[in-house]
Amino acid sequence: MATTTGAVTAAAAGTGSLGQEAYERLLTELISLEIAPGERLSVDALARRYRISQTPIREALARLESDGLVVKTHLRGFTAAPGFSRREFAQLFDIRLLLEPYAAGQAALHRTPEQAAALQEVAARLRAAADRPAPPDHGVCTLLDGQFHDLVAAAAGNPLVRESLARLHAHLHLARVPRPATDAALAAAEHEPVVTAIVTGDRHIAEAAMRSHLERARDRLAAALDRSGP
Numbered sequence: 001m002a003t004t005t006g007a008v009t010a011a012a013a014g015t016g017s018l019g020q021e022a023y024e025r026l027l028t029e030l031i032s033l034e035i036a037p038g039e040r041l042s043v044d045a046l047a048r049r050y051r052i053s054q055t056p057i058r059e060a061l062a063r064l065e066s067d068g069l070v071v072k073t074h075l076r077g078f079t080a081a082p083g084f085s086r087r088e089f090a091q092l093f094d095i096r097l098l099l100e101p102y103a104a105g106q107a108a109l110h111r112t113p114e115q116a117a118a119l120q121e122v123a124a125r126l127r128a129a130a131d132r133p134a135p136p137d138h139g140v141c142t143l144l145d146g147q148f149h150d151l152v153a154a155a156a157g158n159p160l161v162r163e164s165l166a167r168l169h170a171h172l173h174l175a176r177v178p179r180p181a182t183d184a185a186l187a188a189a190e191h192e193p194v195v196t197a198i199v200t201g202d203r204h205i206a207e208a209a210m211r212s213h214l215e216r217a218r219d220r221l222a223a224a225l226d227r228s229g230p
C-alpha cells in the first residue's frame with residue numbers, strides 16, 4: 001500500500017489531500033484485517049487517532065462505503081463491512097467467469113501498444129512482489145492483481161464491461177481473506193499466458209488462459225475459506 005507515500009504527498013500538497021490520506025490508511029487497515037469485519041468505526045475516535053479533523057474522515061468513510069468495505073446504518077453509524085460469505089464469493093466468481101475471459105479475448109483483438117506495455121509492466125511488478133524471499137505482502141499482491149485484471153478489462157475496449165467488473169470491487173473483498181504466501185506466485189505465473197496471448201493478439205488462447213486462471217483462483221480461495229472459517 002502507498003500509505004506512507006500518500007502521507008508524504010498529502011504533506012507536500014499542504015491541503016486537500018487529508019481525505020485521500022485518511023482513505024488510504026483506513027483502506028490498509030481494513031484489507032489487512034487490523035480493523036475486523038463488523039467493527040464499529042467512530043468518526044471522532046478516528047479523527048483523534050489520525051490527528052486530523054472529522055471532515056476528511058467522513059470523506060474517507062463515504063468513499064469506503066461506495067467501495068463496499070464500510071457500511072453506514074442509521075443507529076450504529078459506520079462499521080467495517082462483514083466479510084463475504086462463501087456463497088457471495090461463489091457468485092462473484094460466476095460473474096467474473098462470464099465477463100473476464102470475454103474481456104481478455106477482446107483485449108487480444110483491440111489492445112493498444114501502450115495497453116500491452118502496461119499489462120506487461122503490472123504483471124512483472126506482481127511477479128517481483130510475489131517472488132521475494134520474505135513472505136509477500138498479501139495486500140500489495142492482491143491490489144496488483146486487481147490492477148492487472150482492470151487493465152485487461154480496459155484493453156477490451158468496452159467501457160461497460162470494465163465498469164461492471166469495477167463495481168464488483170472483487171479485489172477489495174478478496175484482500176480480506178487470509179491466504180497462503182504461495183498464492184501470489186501462482187497467480188503471477190497464471191497471468192503469463194494471458195499477457196502473451198493479449199500481446200500477440202491470440203483471442204482464443206487469451207480467453208482460455210483467463211478462464212483457467214479464474215477457475216484456479218476460485219479453487220484456491222475456496223480452500224482458504226475452508227481452512228479459515230466454520
Ligand SMILES: [Zn+2]
Nearest residue numbers: 145149187213
Ligand atoms: Zn489474477
